[in-house]
Amino acid sequence: MVTVMTNCKDCRSHLPDLLLDDAYTTTHPEYKEHLDSCAACRTELVELRSTFALLDEWKAPELSPYFDSRLQARLREAVAAPPEGLWERAKSFLLFSTGRQLRPAVAGALAFVLLIGGGAFAGIHGITNGSATPPPQASATVNDLKILDNNVQAEQQLNQLLDDSTPSTDEGAAVLTT
Numbered sequence: 707m708v709t710v711m712t713n714c715k716d717c718r719s720h721l722p723d724l725l726l727d728d729a730y731t732t733t734h735p736e737y738k739e740h741l742d743s744c745a746a747c748r749t750e751l752v753e754l755r756s757t758f759a760l761l762d763e764w765k766a767p768e769l770s771p772y773f774d775s776r777l778q779a780r781l782r783e784a785v786a787a788p789p790e791g792l793w794e795r796a797k798s799f800l801l802f803s804t805g806r807q808l809r810p811a812v813a814g815a816l817a818f819v820l821l822i823g824g825g826a827f828a829g830i831h832g833i834t835n836g837s838a839t840p841p842p843q844a845s846a847t848v849n850d851l852k853i854l855d856n857n858v859q860a861e862q863q864l865n866q867l868l869d870d871s872t873p874s875t876d877e878g879a880a881v882l883t884t
């Protein structure tokens with residue numbers, strides 16, 4: 707059984723020779739022998755033959771008679787056209803390049819995305835595990851003082867805005883008090 711298998715493998719690897727060279731079986735009778743005994747390889751060869759016969763029948767479609775003249779005209783236009791700007795060249799590079807030059811940049815961007823994604827995942831993981839300590843909460847008094855401070859600042863800014871004629875804070879305050 708093993709010998710048949712290896713013969714099949716060997717036979718398949720020589721199918722192109724058997725297909726293209728009619729005299730191959732006379733110079734290598736072992737393949738003819740195998741083909742006579744092995745239906746699978748014989749079918750393979752027959753199928754290959756029919757495929758090649760079909761390809762021989764196939765004719766490439768005729769080109770339009772004006773193809774050459776049109777192509778020449780377009781080439782002349784392209785040569786005569788003004789040189790493209792930097793933006794156009796960058797766009798065509800991005801559109802039509804194989805991307806070989808951009809691969810390091812893309813790899814870097816992907817690594818960056820992985821880093822960010824991995825970090826976010828680790829953070830979420832830590833919180834759901836309860837191992838991450840919650841951020842310290844400011845007490846209510848501190849919050850109130852902060853709000854008061856913000857209110858005072860906002861009032862000062864409003865006064866400055868309302869009093870356009872006085873450029874400095876001190877003068878504005880003096881005008882308001884008098």
Ligand SMILES: [Zn+2]
Nearest residue numbers: 714717744747
């Ligand atoms: Zn075989």
